[in-house]
Amino acid sequence: MGLKRSVEYRFELARGFLNEAELDYSLKRWRASVAASILVVENTGLAVLMLFGVSSFAHKPGVHLSQLIHEGTVSDDVAALVHELLPALDKYDSYQKMLVKYGDESSFKLPWELIHEQEGVMALESARKCIRVSSEIAKLVQ
Numbered sequence: 630m631g632l633k634r635s636v637e638y639r640f641e642l643a644r645g646f647l648n649e650a651e652l653d654y655s656l657k658r659w660r661a662s663v664a665a666s667i668l669v670v671e672n673t674g675l676a677v678l679m680l681f682g683v684s685s686f687a688h689k690p691g692v693h694l695s696q697l698i699h700e701g702t703v704s705d706d707v708a709a710l711v712h713e714l715l716p717a718l719d720k721y722d723s724y725q726k727m728l729v730k731y732g733d734e735s736s737f738k739l740p741w742e743l744i745h746e747q748e749g750v751m752a753l754e755s756a757r758k759c760i761r762v763s764s765e766i767a768k769l770v771q
Contacts, residue, residue, distance in 0.1 A: 632679065636767070639676035643669045643763075647756050659749040660740045664729045666752035667721045673763035674718045677711065680770045691718030707769055713762045717755040 650665035674690030681702060687693050695715065698708045732739040 632682075633771075636676050636679045639672045639679065640764070640767070643672040643676065643760055646672065647760055650753055650756055654749050654753055657746070659746055660729060660744040662749040663725075663744050663752040666749075666756035667726055667729060669756035670717045670721045670759045673759040674714060677714065677763050677766050680767060689718075689722060691715050691722065694718070704769070707766055710762050710766045710769070714759055714766075717759050721752065721755065 646665045646668040650662045650669060653659075653662035653665060671690065674694065675687070678684075678687055678690050678693055678697075681697055683693055683697075691714070694711050697703050698711055703711065728743055729740055732741075732743060
């Protein structure tokens with residue numbers, strides 16, 4: 630029962646951050662929209678990991694999900710869906726999170742100078758896809 634509630638909590642977090650990302654995008658706050666979208670991607674990845682008993686404190690959910698596929702821990706249907714998540718989990722891992730939070734310190738570019746509408750569009754599309762695909766995985770697993 631505790632695991633189910635923890636997974637539901639991750640999905641609730643992801644949906645809440647998606648709502649923020651959508652709002653920030655509509656207000657043309659590109660950096661904030663990307664930041665919230667990244668949290669959607671991260672929380673959906675963690676929710677899927679938790680469905681297979683992996684701790685929510687794991688770093689780099691994409692690496693762990695790839696390992697589950699490699700080990701044959703998941704069915705072919707689930708593996709195909711996980712493969713759909715991996716590009717977003719890889720793209721919005723450490724480097725993108727750093728840019729959104731700190732900018733590019735080597736060139737002294739602030740996050741607001743680096744994140745524009747196109748980045749907002751791409752991140753929001755990834756966030757929406759992660760919500761959809763991770764929900765499909767949850768239905769198959771539970």
